[in-house]
Amino acid sequence: xxxxKFVSEAEVIDFAxxxxxxxxxxEALSVEEIGDGNINFVYRVYAAGGNSVIIKQALPYVRxxxxxxxxxxxxxxxxxxxxxxxxxxxxxxxxxxxxxDAARSAIVMEDIGAFxxxxxxxxxxxxxxxxxxxxxxxxxxxxxxxxxxxxxxxRKKEMVARFxxxxxxxxxxxxxxxxxxxxxxxxxxxxxxxxxxxxxxxxEPLKLEVARLKHRFLTCAEALVHGDLHSGSVxxxxxxxxxxxxxxxxxxxxxxxxxxxxxxLLLNYAGQAQxxxxxxxxxxxxxWLLDAVRELWNTFAGRFGELMSSSTKDPSLNLPAYRExxxxxxxxxxxxxxxxxxxxxxxxLAHVLDLEAIEDPQQRAKAETQALHLGRMLVLERxxxxxxxxxxxxxxxx
Amino acid sequence: xxxxKFVSEAEVIDFAxxxxxxxxxxEALSVEEIGDGNINFVYRVYAAGGNSVIIKQALPYVRxxxxxxxxxxxxxxxxxxxxxxxxxxxxxxxxxxxxxDAARSAIVMEDIGAFxxxxxxxxxxxxxxxxxxxxxxxxxxxxxxxxxxxxxxxRKKEMVARFxxxxxxxxxxxxxxxxxxxxxxxxxxxxxxxxxxxxxxxxEPLKLEVARLKHRFLTCAEALVHGDLHSGSVxxxxxxxxxxxxxxxxxxxxxxxxxxxxxxLLLNYAGQAQxxxxxxxxxxxxxWLLDAVRELWNTFAGRFGELMSSSTKDPSLNLPAYRExxxxxxxxxxxxxxxxxxxxxxxxLAHVLDLEAIEDPQQRAKAETQALHLGRMLVLERxxxxxxxxxxxxxxxx
Numbered sequence: 091x092x093x094x095k096f097v098s099e100a101e102v103i104d105f106a107x108x109x110x111x112x113x114x115x116x117e118a119l120s121v122e123e124i125g126d127g128n129i130n131f132v133y134r135v136y137a138a139g140g141n142s143v144i145i146k147q148a149l150p151y152v153r154x155x156x157x158x159x160x161x162x163x164x165x166x167x168x169x170x171x172x173x174x175x176x177x178x179x180x181x182x183x184x185x186x187x188x189x190x191d192a193a194r195s196a197i198v199m200e201d202i203g204a205f206x207x208x209x210x211x212x213x214x215x216x217x218x219x220x221x222x223x224x225x226x227x228x229x230x231x232x233x234x235x236x237x238x239x240x241x242x243x244x245r246k247k248e249m250v251a252r253f254x255x256x257x258x259x260x261x262x263x264x265x266x267x268x269x270x271x272x273x274x275x276x277x278x279x280x281x282x283x284x285x286x287x288x289x290x291x292x293x294e295p296l297k298l299e300v301a302r303l304k305h306r307f308l309t310c311a312e313a314l315v316h317g318d319l320h321s322g323s324v325x326x327x328x329x330x331x332x333x334x335x336x337x338x339x340x341x342x343x344x345x346x347x348x349x350x351x352x353x354x355l356l357l358n359y360a361g362q363a364q365x366x367x368x369x370x371x372x373x374x375x376x377x378w379l380l381d382a383v384r385e386l387w388n389t390f391a392g393r394f395g396e397l398m399s400s401s402t403k404d405p406s407l408n409l410p411a412y413r414e415x416x417x418x419x420x421x422x423x424x425x426x427x428x429x430x431x432x433x434x435x436x437x438x439l440a441h442v443l444d445l446e447a448i449e450d451p452q453q454r455a456k457a458e459t460q461a462l463h464l465g466r467m468l469v470l471e472r473x474x475x476x477x478x479x480x481x482x483x484x485x486x487x488x
Numbered sequence: 489x490x491x492x493k494f495v496s497e498a499e500v501i502d503f504a505x506x507x508x509x510x511x512x513x514x515e516a517l518s519v520e521e522i523g524d525g526n527i528n529f530v531y532r533v534y535a536a537g538g539n540s541v542i543i544k545q546a547l548p549y550v551r552x553x554x555x556x557x558x559x560x561x562x563x564x565x566x567x568x569x570x571x572x573x574x575x576x577x578x579x580x581x582x583x584x585x586x587x588x589d590a591a592r593s594a595i596v597m598e599d600i601g602a603f604x605x606x607x608x609x610x611x612x613x614x615x616x617x618x619x620x621x622x623x624x625x626x627x628x629x630x631x632x633x634x635x636x637x638x639x640x641x642x643r644k645k646e647m648v649a650r651f652x653x654x655x656x657x658x659x660x661x662x663x664x665x666x667x668x669x670x671x672x673x674x675x676x677x678x679x680x681x682x683x684x685x686x687x688x689x690x691x692e693p694l695k696l697e698v699a700r701l702k703h704r705f706l707t708c709a710e711a712l713v714h715g716d717l718h719s720g721s722v723x724x725x726x727x728x729x730x731x732x733x734x735x736x737x738x739x740x741x742x743x744x745x746x747x748x749x750x751x752x753l754l755l756n757y758a759g760q761a762q763x764x765x766x767x768x769x770x771x772x773x774x775x776w777l778l779d780a781v782r783e784l785w786n787t788f789a790g791r792f793g794e795l796m797s798s799s800t801k802d803p804s805l806n807l808p809a810y811r812e813x814x815x816x817x818x819x820x821x822x823x824x825x826x827x828x829x830x831x832x833x834x835x836x837l838a839h840v841l842d843l844e845a846i847e848d849p850q851q852r853a854k855a856e857t858q859a860l861h862l863g864r865m866l867v868l869e870r871x872x873x874x875x876x877x878x879x880x881x882x883x884x885x886x
Contacts, residue, residue: 238706243661246706247654256645263641268804294809301810304802308636308644312707404702406666411692412699 094194095149096133102145106135109189109198110143117141127322127335128154129161134201142201143188148337149195162257163195165337170197171252172336175314179231183224183333202332205325209443212321212358213365215375217328222382224331225324225351226389233344234397236314239407250311255340258317259307262338266430267304270438271297279437282455286462287437299469303426311341319350320431321358321442345423348390352424353431353465354442355383356485360432360461361444364453380482387424387478391417418476425472425481432465463488492592493547494531500543504533507587507596508541515539525720525733526552527559532599540599541586546735547593560655561593563735568595569650570712570734577629581622581731600730603723607841610719610756611763613773615726620780622729623722623749624787631742632795634712637805648709653738656715657705660736664828665702668836669695677835680853684860685835697867701824709739717748718829719756719840743821746788750822751829751863752840753781754883758830758859759842762851778880785822785876789815816874823870823879830863861886 096102103119113119117137124144125132129152136142148166152159170190177184185200211218238246269276272291279287290296316323317338325332359379362372395413402408435442436458445461448454467488468481475481494500501517511517515535522542523530527550534540546564550557568588575582583598609616636644667674670689677685688694714721715736723730757777760770793811800806833840834856843859846852865886866879873879 238703243658243706244654247652247657251649251652254645254649256642259645260641263802268802271804294807297804297807298809298813301805301807302813304804305636305814308641309710310707311709404661404666406669406695406702407699409692409695409699411696415696415700416703 094147094196096131096147096194102133103135105191105194105196106133106143106145106198109191111188112141112143113137114139114141125153128152129337130166134203136201142203144185144199144201145196146199147194147196165255165258166190166195166197167192168253168255168258168339169335169337172314172316172339173197173199173334175236176228176232176316176333176336179235180228183228183331185332185334202325202334205327205330205332207322208324208326209321209354209358211326212355212379213361213443213447215362215367215371216326217378218326218331218382219328221326221331222385223389224326225333226386226391227393228331228333229344229348229351229386229390230393230397233313233315233347234394234401236341237312237344239398239402239404242403249314250341253314253340255317255338258338259340259342262317263304263307265438265440266434267300267307270430270434270436271300276439277437278439278441280451280455280458282451283437283458283462286459290433290437290462290466293466296466296469299426299472300430303423303430303469306343306423307346310343312344313341314339315342315344315347317342317346319347321354321444324351343423343427345420345425346427348387348420348424349427349429350431351386352383353428353435354444355379355386356428356432356464357435357442357461358444359485360464361448361457363460364448364457380485383485384478384482387421391421391478394420421478421481422472422475425468425475429465429468429470429472432461432468436461436465460488492545492594494529494545494592500531501533503589503592503594504531504541504543504596507589509586510539510541511535512537512539523551526550527735528564532601534599540601542583542597542599543594544597545592545594563653563656564588564593564595565590566651566653566656566737567733567735570714570737571595571597571732573634573712574626574630574714574731574734577633578626581626581729583730583732600723600732603725603728603730605720606722606724607719607752607756609724610753610777611759611841611845613760613765613769614724615776616724616729616780617726619724619729620783621787622724623731624784624789625791626729626731627742627746627749627784627788628791628795631711631713631745632792632799634739635710635742636802637796637800640801647712648739651712651738653715653736656736657738657740660715661702661705663836663838664832665698665705668828668832668834669698674837675835676837676839678849678853678856680849681835681856681860684857688831688835688860688864691864694864694867697824697870698828701821701828701867704741704821705744708741710742711739712737713740713742713745715740715744717745717752719752719842722749741821741825743818743823744825746785746818746822747825747827748829749784750781751826751833752842753777753784754826754830754862755833755840755859756842757883758862759846759855761858762846762855778883781883782876782880785819789819789876792818819873819876819879820870823866823873827863827866827868827870830859830866834859834863858886 099121102121121135131147133145151157189198316336323335398413497519500519519533529545531543549555587596714734721733796811
């Protein structure tokens with residue numbers, strides 16, 4: 091099963107040349123391994139003239155661990171199919187897939203190197219005027235068009251089967267919804283917030299609501315979610331946005347995707363106050379982050395509502411009152427999953443630069459504590475937060 | 489695809505003899521076609537000495553319509569696998585499967601002819617002291633053990649894929665959740681309740697709640713539900729109960745099964761007052777029906793709660809507060825689906841003997857109107873009905 095691994099740079103280059111159609115046959119190509127994730131191998135193949143492609147290869151184990159942590163290679167098929175489906179509805183927001191090679195477990199795709207990783211851009215307080223709108227549109231288009239509102243009953247069920255993704259779902263099931271709520275060996279906790287973590291583990295009302303959110307994650311086959319929509323899966327600059335890496339895609343709750351994005355913007359919000367820089371700049375950026383959350387939600391809900399009204403195929407779900415009720419449910423779910431993202435990125439296994447960039451542990455503890463309190467509030471109060479403005483107002487108060 | 493059809497009685501007998509292991513090789517066998525459903529062929533093969541088996545065969549179309557209404561033969565594999573799974577947890581409540589033959593699209597199974605079809609038994613006011621308890625136990629055992637509470641994360645997802653059942657789900661999606669709520673050509677409406685039906689089609693609050701229930705039916709992969717748990721799928725007498733025909737099985741909301749049973753008991757309750765007989769007998773039987781609903785729910789919830797407490801594998805879902813909240817959610821769902829069953833059996837395509845046995849259309853209209861009002865109340869008030877006693881009290885008031 092590991093035979094598909096590229097054994098030389100020449101092999102990678104040859105693969106890129108034959109499966110992308112972007113290079114002149116005469117031009118010399120170079121290759122660099124650029125994977126900064128933990129799981130896969132990612133190569134950039136480029137010509138001196140400027141053309142380039144990305145090759146992403148999934149081996150049957152986790153890259154940074156090795157063969158001791160096996161992981162189904164089916165994830166790369168899922169990623170390729172999800173990217174192509176997303177491209178049907180937002181071709182401007184995802185990298186183009188040139189080729190998927192099942193034998194190699196590899197995708198050859200467009201190089202989006204002109205965009206910056208969103209997490210780094212947010213830490214650097216980049217101005218991203220299109221971000222909220224484009225993320226909202228991505229969620230609305232991809233999630234509506236893979237839901238029962240739009241899909242034919244047979245096609246939906248066939249797709250559910252095709253996107254069964256147990257290995258990657260299990261990672262989320264554990265890392266989001268269990269580890270952070272107990273003293274788990276996988277957790278990574280700043281000693282300065284140990285008492286906050288302990289309070290979390292004893293917080294029965296919180297754990298009840300997290301159990302409800304986990305149960306929805308396990309059972310609610312609402313739409314083909316990206317499933318890993320954190321800032322590291324988004325590339326952006328002032329001109330545009332690209333969303334990559336849907337290897338966690340499966341039929342799950344719509345709010346999980348929207349909530350992951352909101353949670354990541356709020357993680358940066360929590361971190362900003364402790365990062366170096368002018369206080370006024372910091373405050374202005376935090377205000378922009380909350381505006382981006384609002385714009386993301388309003389764009390998502392506006393477009394999703396339009397699509398429900400214009401394109402819902404099932405007449406029994408095409409009622410004005412149901413549209414309103416459904417969008418209200420999606421907001422509650424999204425806020426809940428935003429809360430679990432805030433918590434798991436603070437005391438769970440996988441941390442984020444938005445907080446880790448704060449060097450002093452005591453300073454970082456302040457931001458981490460705010461992230462935990464924001465997460466807890468969103469999970470517990472989501473049923474009462476009737477609109478995005480009310481939610482943002484509560485965020486400001488914490 | 490229709491080549492698998494048995495072409496002679498001798499062929500049926502030969503098949504039964506070779507695949508059941510219940511007959512003496514020397515004994516002469518007879519066969520009768522006993523299918524009273526609309527979709528499949530059902531044969532009873534029996535010896536003069538008393539031994540017998542049932543053969544159920546699914547052809548690639550609906551039996552009473554013919555090849556003009558195609559239907560996937562995969563339903564018989566699903567039925568066989570569901571019966572065998574159910575037998576792991578309630579072997580005393582389902583017919584034993586002797587053999588499943590994929591090439592023949594046929595199941596050879598235990599003959600449960602000693603039991604009476606529950607619908608006929610209820611119309612005849614049979615005393616069934618075990619019914620509520622056994623139905624409650626069936627639901628608790630089969631649904632708990634096929635849910636995320638119990639199953640390993642990988643096994644659950646593999647089972648979801650194996651029980652994708654689009655053809656039969658589509659029947660339910662249309663007949664339960666759409667036809668009855670509009671003036672659909674498939675509907676079958678007693679002219680004497682036409683104005684009641686029209687009121688239904690204009691009832692926006694009801695249609696909103698039915699849309700929510702339909703969306704859950706479409707998206708909530710909570711457990712392997714039987715999917716067609718009406719009185720015609722239950723056989724019973726004073727000594728026991730057997731549940732058959734899980735060809736609609738798929739991963740759906742637990743409340744759909746429990747609610748179908750409750751709905752069917754309440755359909756009989758609505759019919760009884762207009763059926764011939766002594767008023768006191770009628771009242772006593774109606775009181776027994778409500779007791780059976782209570783016993784069904786209490787047995788289900790009691791056993792399901794015990795199983796949650798003793799056998800939930802996922803620690804994040806094994807919290808006392810979550811058990812309580814989850815059972816409360818299951819009650820709400822069950823009452824909602826009971827309501828849709830009451831409505832669709834009254835104005836939709838497929839009617840039930842519990843109401844059809846009332847010969848006079850005006851008399852029948854009274855029972856039908858009560859069934860519609862009960863259905864509407866359950867759908868609309870389910871969120872406020874905090875326990876089964878409160879629900880039964882509201883039933884009594886209508």
